[in-house]
Amino acid sequence: MLMPDAPTTTESLPTSVDLAEEYQASGVAEILDELDRELVGLKPVKQRIRETAALLLVERARRAMGLSHEPPSLHMSFTGNPGTGKTTVALRMANLLHRLGYIRKGHLVSVTRDDLVGQYIGHTAPKTKEILKKAMGGVLFIDEAYYLYRPDNERDYGQEAIEILLQVMENNRDDLVVILAGYADRMDRFFESNPGFRSRIAHHIDFPDYDxxxxxxxxxxxxxxxxxxxxxxxxxxxxxxxxxxxxxxxxxxxxxxxxxxxxxxxxxxxxxxxxxxxxxxxxxxxxxxxxxxxxxxxxxxxxxxxxxxxx
Ligand SMILES: Nc1ncnc2c1ncn2[C@@H]1O[C@H](COP(=O)(O)OP(=O)(O)OP(=O)(O)O)[C@@H](O)[C@H]1O
Incomplete structure (x- = not known):
């Protein structure tokens, strides 16, 4: 199995990597098989997760071989109607990222606006920071993320939470993955009004309704x-x-x-x-x-x- 961190001397760098072996040894194969077996339908979602896993395995191999690599941006948005499996897949994703060494602990902290935003002045920053502290090393799943932004109220405390989140998403990319979840149309509008989020999120996965x-x-x-x-x-x-x-x-x-x-x-x-x-x-x-x-x-x-x- 590859070392998660690149070796320091050039002599000790491997000259080739067996990706198929890595796929099995890292536990990724097992997680993806489980995902296939236990979750009904979700074909496009499963496909996107396979692609993401492949990208991360290749990135890890490049790092181990000393090739140029950039830490991938792993923040994501999961859009779809209620009950389409977003939380369930986020849990599996946390496990996957952990097995690949991208997050230390692999746990999932699931929150909504009320967990991040206070009702009074001075309450929001400590609340948001407390949640971020809990989520470090894992995945922070923000359900109905667009409620953080209330354009009708200029002084809404949600804005404060947004600013802290954006900063942490940029600075702690190697230790925290944020997944924003909710209805597709509202999320689109949220991204339009908050380009900071749009630019930090590389992976958008859409969850279709089940037939x-x-x-x-x-x-x-x-x-x-x-x-x-x-x-x-x-x-x-x-x-x-x-x-x-x-x-x-x-x-x-x-x-x-x-x-x-x-x-x-x-x-x-x-x-x-x-x-x-x-x-x-x-x-x-x-x-x-x-x-x-x-x-x-x-x-x-x-x-x-x-x-x-x-x-
Ligand atoms: N494809 C699936 N196969 C089997 N069970 C599923 C599947 N998708 C969802 N479920 C089950 O349905 C329930 C709701 O799923 P989940 O909470 O992941 O949906 P969600 O999209 O996050 O919705 P919400 O945000 O409304 O909670 C869970 O108990 C989950 O285990």
């Missing part, structure tokens, strides 16, 4: 990880649920699926209590039936829309 088939696969894989499964009819009803849920307000892709499954498990538990006179077996305890899903309000015809949190 109905992908959401059904996500539901099945989430359930199986929890030790449950749909019976044959439940799978079909879940497909129908997804079709209807997508057209209702507060739809949040995979997050809506996670919430729907939580509620289905609740109904299953209640059903087991109501139905069972005697002992229940493992099969019954692990099966979600059509009824556990069809009792959802999503199926109530003409019913006004409901919020994500409604049971």
């Amino acid at each position: 109905n088939g992908e959401l059904l696969s996500i539901a099945e894989s989430m359930l199986s990880r929890q030790g449950y499964r749909f019976d044959a009819k439940a799978s079909a009803v879940m497909g129908d649920y997804i079709e209807r849920r997508r057209c209702q307000p507060h739809f949040a892709n995979a997050r809506s699926i996670r919430n729907a499954l939580d509620r289905a498990r609740l109904r299953q538990a209640n059903r087991l209590f109501e139905e069972s006179a005697g002992p229940v077996d493992a099969e019954q305890l692990s099966t979600i039936t059509a009824r556990d899903i069809s009792a959802s309000r999503v199926f109530a015809a003409g019913e006004p829309s409901h919020k994500e949190t409604t049971p």
Whole structure:
């Protein structure tokens, strides 16, 4: 395996590097395989991550061989609708950057405006610096990053947080990676008004919405990880649920699926209590039936829309 830092004498520099071996030895292969296996869909996202990993491996090899190299800029923006996997992929990205030696610790600190910006004068700088301290050596993930900038209020404290962030993104490039996340259109407007951010972010990754088939696969894989499964009819009803849920307000892709499954498990538990006179077996305890899903309000015809949190 390559040394993370370039050797100091020319004699000790390697004259060639086996990239395929590096790919395996660094653990990058394992992370990318896991990403492929565990995350449904996201083809363009996975492709971009593979490309980034290849770039970083080549950069590392150049450094080890004493070729001219520039520390790559790793700050990123992840755009897409809620529940499209941005946080999940950011976690994997942190792991990847750590395995490649680009960040010391590889942890992820996920924040929103309220974690960075204070309500009173003098509160913002210490708050932002505290978060940055926590994130050093890892990845700082700022969800709905555009809320930091409020053009309607000239004296908004968000501006102070922005200035500190920009400085740290420039000066601590070798120890902190910042990922800005949120809706694509709002992020575009944010970059237009804050060119400092645009120029510091080299990698833009767009997360598409999942299609109905992908959401059904996500539901099945989430359930199986929890030790449950749909019976044959439940799978079909879940497909129908997804079709209807997508057209209702507060739809949040995979997050809506996670919430729907939580509620289905609740109904299953209640059903087991109501139905069972005697002992229940493992099969019954692990099966979600059509009824556990069809009792959802999503199926109530003409019913006004409901919020994500409604049971
Ligand atoms: N492709 C996928 N395969 C399996 N599970 C997924 C996939 N994408 C997302 N999930 C799951 O869906 C949930 C929501 O995903 P995540 O939090 O990463 O989305 P997000 O884009 O960050 O959205 P938000 O900002 O609204 O939280 C998580 O529980 C995650 O594990």
